[in-house]
Amino acid sequence: MAGDLTDPMGPNALREERSKVEFDVEAMKVVWAGGVEEKNIQDRIKTLVANDPVFDKKSRPGLDHKTLVKLSMKKAAHAFKLFQEQNMTEHEATLVRYYVDEPGFADLHWGMFIPAIKGQGTEEQQKKWLPLAQKMSIIGCYAQTELGHGSNVQGLETEAVFDPSADEFVLHSPSLTSTKWWPGGLGKASTHAVVYARLITDGKDYGVHAFIAQIRSLEDHHPLPGVTVGDIGVKFSNGGYNTMDNGLLRFDHVRIPRENLLMRLATVTKEGKYVKSGYPKQLGYGAMVSVRAHIINDASDFLSRAVTIATRYSAVRRQFGGGDGKPEIQVIDYKSQQSRLFPILASSYAFRFVGEWMTTLYDDVMARLQVNDFTTLPEVHACTAGLKSICTSYTAKSIEECRILCGGHGYLCSSGLPELYGAYVPSCTYEGDNTILLFQVARYLIKSLSQVGGGKNPTGTAAYLGNIRRLATENCRVKQGAEWLNYQTVLEAFQARAARLSGACALKLNKAPDLEAAFEEYSTDMGEAAQAHCQVIIVDKFAEKMKSEFPGKGTKDILEVLFFVYSLDLITRHAAEFLSTGYLTSEQLALAKDQLRACFRKVRPNAVGLVDAFGHTDHYLGSILGRYDGDVYPNLYKAAWEEPLNDTVVAEGYEPYLRPILKHQLRQSKL
Amino acid sequence: MAGDLTDPMGPNALREERSKVEFDVEAMKVVWAGGVEEKNIQDRIKTLVANDPVFDKKSRPGLDHKTLVKLSMKKAAHAFKLFQEQNMTEHEATLVRYYVDEPGFADLHWGMFIPAIKGQGTEEQQKKWLPLAQKMSIIGCYAQTELGHGSNVQGLETEAVFDPSADEFVLHSPSLTSTKWWPGGLGKASTHAVVYARLITDGKDYGVHAFIAQIRSLEDHHPLPGVTVGDIGVKFSNGGYNTMDNGLLRFDHVRIPRENLLMRLATVTKEGKYVKSGYPKQLGYGAMVSVRAHIINDASDFLSRAVTIATRYSAVRRQFGGGDGKPEIQVIDYKSQQSRLFPILASSYAFRFVGEWMTTLYDDVMARLQVNDFTTLPEVHACTAGLKSICTSYTAKSIEECRILCGGHGYLCSSGLPELYGAYVPSCTYEGDNTILLFQVARYLIKSLSQVGGGKNPTGTAAYLGNIRRLATENCRVKQGAEWLNYQTVLEAFQARAARLSGACALKLNKAPDLEAAFEEYSTDMGEAAQAHCQVIIVDKFAEKMKSEFPGKGTKDILEVLFFVYSLDLITRHAAEFLSTGYLTSEQLALAKDQLRACFRKVRPNAVGLVDAFGHTDHYLGSILGRYDGDVYPNLYKAAWEEPLNDTVVAEGYEPYLRPILKHQLRQSKL
Ligand SMILES: Cc1cc2nc3c(=O)[nH]c(=O)nc-3n(C[C@H](O)[C@H](O)[C@H](O)COP(=O)(O)OP(=O)(O)OC[C@H]3O[C@@H](n4cnc5c(N)ncnc54)[C@H](O)[C@@H]3O)c2cc1C
Ligand SMILES: Cc1cc2nc3c(=O)[nH]c(=O)nc-3n(C[C@H](O)[C@H](O)[C@H](O)COP(=O)(O)OP(=O)(O)OC[C@H]3O[C@@H](n4cnc5c(N)ncnc54)[C@H](O)[C@@H]3O)c2cc1C
Ligand SMILES: [Ca+2]
The missing domain is CATH 2.40.110.10 (Butyryl-CoA Dehydrogenase, subunit A, domain 2)
Known part of the structure; x- marks a missing residue:
């Protein structure tokens, strides 16, 4: 084979990126994992799995269903053997299955049966x-x-x-x-x-x-x-x-x-x-909260993997510019790439924190159920249904976005992204179709609002609806861009928009002779109101998280930037709702966009650090584009030669099909 | 096997749907195909392909890459044999490859080499x-x-x-x-x-x-x-x-x-x-227009297949309601389902008509090139780049939307939708990355606007920019909902939004010291302006098409409804741009939404007819959910038994892996 088949550019790029990071990545790993101890357990298990050849998954995308199911049984047996041999706790065993990263029968056995x-x-x-x-x-x-x-x-x-x-x-x-x-x-x-x-x-x-x-x-x-x-x-x-x-x-x-x-x-x-x-039937509801907390954590996990791959590759990939001995531009430096990538990065953290909060919600629900207090259940039900719906939909969509952001190479299975998408996307459908779940949220909101009329204020994540009168009348007061960088300002904006959308829906239903028919007729509006409500929850929980202490230099600062990336991006993408409800003026929206771009600039040097902080192993990522070391091209090349089609120099189809074409012998040949 | 494994509900549902259709489906088939003669050729070829066992594609999703490539060579050889034996015209041969519906080396040979x-x-x-x-x-x-x-x-x-x-x-x-x-x-x-x-x-x-x-x-x-x-x-x-x-x-x-x-x-x-x-280099540009016209036709074709599957299945699928002997509600009757499905249906027609127009554009370009008239090339370049970008992005996204609209069963390969998506989605990347293409459009728009300043009006699809002064100042005059159902009103709205967005971009660049840096900084805005421009083109060409004669009863009426579904849906989805540029008020937007919902009601009885008019064979669709006869459930069941995993009653993984688990013999077993 001709020439030098190495390429130092990729590893150099990531080394350079890592040298520029402004916060303590190791400390952020602890934040992401949810504590030092948990991080240590996770590190141990993920390394164990990554180093075990039975759990290799490199050739997986090329295998047929039958072979895949058989190998998945092998992995399950091997994992179960490990649980026993190493006397693992339930949590450790769960982590093994998690890092093995392969849907299989055991998930249903442990997770549903x-x-x-x-x-x-x-x-x-x-x-x-x-x-x-x-x-x-x-x-x-x-x-x-x-x-x-x-x-x-x-x-x-x-x-x-x-x-x-x-x-x-x-x-x-x-x-x-x-x-x-x-x-x-x-x-x-x-x-x-x-x-x-x-x-x-x-x-x-x-x-x-x-x-x-x-x-x-x-x-x-x-x-x-x-x-x-x-x-x-x-x-x-x-x-x-x-x-x-x-x-x-x-x-x-x-x-x-x-x-x-x-x-x-x-x-x-x-x-x-x-x-x-x-x-009481309600005593079973704790399980639902727990399942949905898992789903939200999965969302942040899948999202974090996809964005790790796209971020690292965007730092390695160069296209256009350069010349005069200078290398081309890293595609992560294009603002259009940033404006699609960084909100996904921020959402990974946002979903992680709301998932974390859901485990405390679970504890709260369980404590109440002990004393037969079912009062919070409708709110909890709506909140978790809605979060399931919007987090899984966003995650599925964004995995694909990450793939597209990798250009052509993202379409190769060796990028890891096609499989990630394929495995993830059914979560939009199972455990409740996402559309139907949003309607459940909408019904809860309408009901809550009707009770507000009667003086009964909703609690928990819907408490803000108690302020609907104020939220519906006081508009945003931002005059200068920097005012957007305020937790309360942002949170109020989300609450006002959600309250106004819910209020408008309630009004439409009030006027209607047939409530069900009207709900149907305005289902798009209902869905929007529900989504707006769920975004209030995520923004709120992220803001709440920001009140806590964070270990390490710079971690809090960059998380704050991510908070504003997350929230201002949402405002931009749902601008029509903020504008049409009269809460924002076009000028205020434009100021929010300016701030968002300014935040992107702050994320830029920290982007690789922020995905490193997820702590994903190369095994878990299963992606050549997302390799920790950035050595993308040589490994893409190497992987190609493992493709079974390359086992023979001449294709199997040559003798029976191509040769007769080329030799004009098709008339005689039997196909 | 127990019980009756038939199910008349599906076929009955589609029969009933077809009896309600209000327009002449056969005439619409002619519209879709682009003429009687063309329809006859297409019908002949698609039937030929559908009936040829070599072109069967049922087991395709289960096969590995090596086998797939080999079979694809077989199909190519067989097709080439047919071309020769039947002495086919180039057009017929192209149609064969088209209906064989399988990406393969011959596409590049004929289409690129x-x-x-x-x-x-x-x-x-x-x-x-x-x-x-x-x-x-x-x-x-x-x-x-x-x-x-x-x-x-x-x-x-x-x-x-x-x-x-x-x-x-x-x-x-x-x-x-x-x-x-x-x-x-x-x-x-x-x-x-x-x-x-x-x-x-x-x-x-x-x-x-x-x-x-x-x-x-x-x-x-x-x-x-x-x-x-x-x-x-x-x-x-x-x-x-x-x-x-x-x-x-x-x-x-x-x-x-x-x-x-x-x-x-x-x-x-x-x-x-x-x-x-x-x-002159420019003499090669005709090829580009021709390639991009093909891409737009492919977009309408893939979109039409996806929406055929989702529409028919939504009429067959019933969920909730019913009781007292009445069947459950067809999911196509849910407004939320309609609001996602019908715009895709309308877009299929919109893309078809703009693709049709592009072939006339090609003729125009070729005629000009003959006489060394290169004046329209920049406009043609921008227009076709932009249409490629937005039509392929929308199509890819909407195929997935159609799959999600089919609930769990859409996730099975036998629904046809996973493969359709997988095969289609790279068109967002090849023949020009869609993001980069939009920036080319934006550059053209900025340049055109700067020339308007100098008194030189753009031509062709960008001619409306010559009216920017009026478009930038006169706002929408709609006062009553029904006023939205007017071609000119809709077109003006799109032109005004696009002109305003482009104008705002030009202003930002004018103020900037470094043009390139500013373009980068505001790339999101540039992309939005470009997209808005391309939507003007599609709306315009659809409106233009509506000026022509249509064969058959009711065809024109329902196409008119689709025009408003297409355009009002876009206004709704891009409402932020119409609002923030000051062109629309919230009230006018709300009126547009009302009209859109009214249009959905008109589409509803015709939905199955409108997808039937695409004339897709069951072979071409490759979907059990989208079968013409609606006999979904028995065929899903039958197809499951063709899964190779079912060849053995006991899984291959049982002896080596499951049995040791179940019998607690893992310690002894070698995995
Ligand atoms: C299925 C398939 C079939 C193909 N067939 C062929 C074929 O037959 N022959 C052939 O020669 N090629 C083929 N290609 C290659 C294809 O043409 C390229 O993948 C395509 O041109 C995209 O280029 P890229 O992969 O380098 O993406 P990149 O340019 O690396 O894109 C990566 C990311 O960077 C962004 N980016 C890049 N430049 C800029 C910029 N200036 N501004 C802002 N953002 C930027 C992109 O938007 C994208 O998000 C095929 C690809 C696929 C997937
Ligand atoms: C990968 C995968 C794994 C699964 N695993 C399991 C499992 O282990 N065990 C198990 O029991 N099941 C399992 N399921 C099934 C899953 O739970 C169902 O697919 C899911 O509940 C969705 O239901 P459906 O398929 O009937 O969708 P449908 O309800 O038929 O949805 C079709 C369409 O109709 C719409 N629709 C339906 N009702 C309404 C309404 N009232 N209003 C508005 N729109 C409506 C939906 O939004 C959707 O667009 C699995 C599914 C998948 C894809
Ligand atoms: Ca095989």
Whole structure:
């Protein structure tokens, strides 16, 4: 091979970048991880995973679904072996799965099957099933969605008819659309499932309940009699979510013991009588908050990975300019690149802090539930639904934006970004379709506002709506650009816009003869109001975080800059709402834009430091463009030669297809 | 298997939809195709392709890159055989490749290699190379981009040093970053390449020129001595663009005859003297217009496929509501679904009409070039660059939107949408990075405005800027909602916003000491102004199209509705610009939104008819969700069983990995 195939430019660029950083990156790593101790644990586990060859993922995007699922089972087995050998805590084990970075059946087993039993099983049931699940003597999944029903859970069709003569439920799939469809881990791995089915006893349909059903033999893994089960096929993107065996499941009069109804909320007696347990339904809501806190943390994690890749590569990549011995311009120096990249960087931190806050929210909810205080639940419900919706939508969109910011090379799987997107984007759909979630928020806002009218002020994240009169009338007072760099000014702007949008929606509904029809008709406005409300929460929690102490030189200063990048960028992107509600004038908007550009200038020298602070290993990033050392080009080149197509010098298609074309022998050749 | 696995609901829904359509779908098909004759040709070819088993693409998303490239070579050979056997016209042959719907080496051969020779070769060179290429005695690709340079073509590093002693150029890759990287068809298929390299003669570098280089043997397809060539690896998404062998290429002092320099613009004499031919560079610009017209037509085509899938499925899919024997609500009846779906539907038509106009623009440019009239070129250049940028960006984004609108099932490859996105999205990057293209438009706008100051009015698509004084001062006069439903009112609004944004940019630059620095600083504003200008063009051409006659009952009426959906939706989404420039008041904006919602109601009964009018075959759509017959669920179910993972009842990973987990034998097992 000809010539020198090294290239010092990339590593030099990142070294230079790192020398310019103005804050203490090690201290920021602690901020990001959420404490010194947590950082130490994470560092240990991520290094362990990165150094273990079984967890290698380099060739993943080139593998087919079947191979991917098989390898993912191998990784799961290896991980489980590690948990046991190293006697890991639950937290450590979770971190291993996290850093392995591969969707797989075990996620559903640990993340949905076990929590469902904990949440909906009686103590007796938990005693029976949890040890089996925790030792993985059984593998479970979460079988709710059907071919015909996802969002509308109450419309599920699978039936569980109680047969008192045998003391059994008979699970049955009465139609094609009742086929369970999508559950992860169901396709090929699970032995058991939490199955959602209509409980029918004595001819009466009591609606959807959760049951535990065994679906495969514990001896030879064959489906049990009456059970039809398989994988639903290949999904979006290479690698990505195709390591998962999302499955389908049909029951043909499959019998399960009566005790397999998860009975915390309701039981059926031997005689077939349906009895509510009296256990307050709301006690299960803590789990929801916890799941959604995880989702927000995942959002900040995926976002931080994407922006690490795009930021480092933008510092390595040079295009145009230069000459006279000077190198070309780093594309990170283009303002257009900055204006797309830096808000994503800021959002990673914003989402991290709101996720952190959600864990305290969880503690608060749990403490209240202990004393049967359910008052905050509607607010918590709306807040977490909304945050799930807007954080996942923004993250998905921004991963793609990061890929586009990498130009052509971002389109190669070796950039890591295509897989990141493919694996992430379904979170906009599962755990609640993002559109539908926003409508739930809107309904809560409308209801809250109607109560404000009656003198009852909302609490928690919606408390600001109590000030709607002031917020709706006092406009922004900014006269000079620098006034924008004030937490209170920014927060007020977000509150005023959200309150005004919600207020306008409420007004429209008030005037309407048919509330539901009006809600439908103005659903776009409802969605906007809900989104504005959720942005208030994130801005508020970020501002609150900024009141705390930060370790290390310069960390607080640069986080402050990121706060204003985050918030002023949102104001710019949603300017129509700030303007049309009359809160901002065009001049004030222009001043905000000026400040935003000024903030970009402050971020610029710190950009690489800010992504370094996420502490992602090269293994976890899985990206040549995002390598810590910046040695991009030689490694892109090297990786190309690992492409299986290059195993033969002459393509397999040459003899049968290309040669006949080139030699004008197509007429004779059989294709 | 248990139960009845049919489901009449889907087919019934679409039948019902079709019975409600208010316009003549067959006539609209003619409008879409661009004439009766063209429609007949298209129908014949698309049916031919759809019925040919070699062109089947059902299993494509599950195949690996190597297999995909091989099958794609098979399809290319089969297609070429068809061209010959059926004695097809060039247009018919192009349509075959189009409906085969699979990126492959032949696209570059026909679409880039041959046009490059036509555009840059002398008549003598064309006489030599074109027959070889047209018979496919050679297979060519277009090797411009390098590892280190894409957007900045002038920065390419590959060298072509003239050696007068041998009358040859010596092609050489002097650095790692000079490696050719990305050219489609290069990786495994091509025997020849148009190579862009720095022409160096007598020690002087004359910049980047195009050369024809043979890279593989015509006897055994082995790379020629000194040539290193291979595939760059797997790319975003399953199937999609992975049927293409994007390649890398390095030269180690490879000699090619002097005559292989494409010499239309410049030659090198035997003695090594560089001589410009005197042939005006501008004469090549027609090709650019033609390529970009194709890109816009592709945009409308991809968009129309995505929206066909999402629209039909939204009519089949039901979620919530119903009860008392009534079926649930079709999700297409949710206003939030409509407000995302219908603008995409309208955009498909808008892009189609602007693409149609671009072919007339091409004729106009060619006619002018004949008489050395280059005056319109800057305007044409800006207009086509801008349209490429905004149409491809919108299309990519909207394909994903269509997928999300299909809920969970959209994430399955069998929905067709993941592959559509994967194959489409690189068009935002190639043929000019969309961000950079918008800046070119902005530069043109600024320049035009400065000339308006000097009394010289821009022409063509920029002519409205001549009225900037009026446009900048007269605000919108709409007082009642219905006034929005007026072509002139809408067009004026777009022109005023674009003129004001451009004007504001020009003002900022005028005040700045350093023009380039200011352009950089305000690049976001520049981009916005450019985008606004391009939207003027699309709205204008759509309005112009509406002045023509349309065949069939109701076609014109519904197209008129689509015009207002397209334009009022844009006003809503870019409201900040209409408000902040003072052109619209919040009240006028609210009226526009009301009208938009009213238009959605008019679209609703015609939605399925409007996508039927695209005339896509089920083969071309490649989507179970988008099937013409609406028989979605049974076919999703059937397709799942074709997943290779389901070939064995028990997963391959069971024995080695799952069983040891379940049986607690991990300690003993070797993973
Ligand atoms: C990768 C992946 C993994 C999954 N894993 C699991 C799992 O482990 N277990 C499990 O049980 N399920 C799982 N699911 C299923 C998932 O929970 C559902 O796909 C999700 O709930 C969305 O429901 P849907 O697909 O029915 O969407 P639909 O509700 O059919 O949505 C289609 C469209 O209709 C719109 N729409 C629907 N209702 C309304 C309304 N009332 N108002 C306005 N618009 C509306 C939606 O916004 C959307 O645009 C998974 C899905 C995916 C993609
Ligand atoms: C699927 C695919 C097929 C291709 N096929 C071919 C082919 O057949 N033949 C061929 O020769 N090439 C091909 N290419 C290469 C393609 O033409 C380039 O990728 C494209 O020109 C973009 O250039 P780049 O990758 O260098 O991006 P870059 O220029 O490196 O872009 C990176 C980032 O920098 C930004 N940026 C760069 N310059 C500026 C600036 N001046 N101002 C502001 N921002 C800037 C960009 O906006 C982008 O965000 C293909 C690429 C792909 C993805
Ligand atoms: Ca394979």
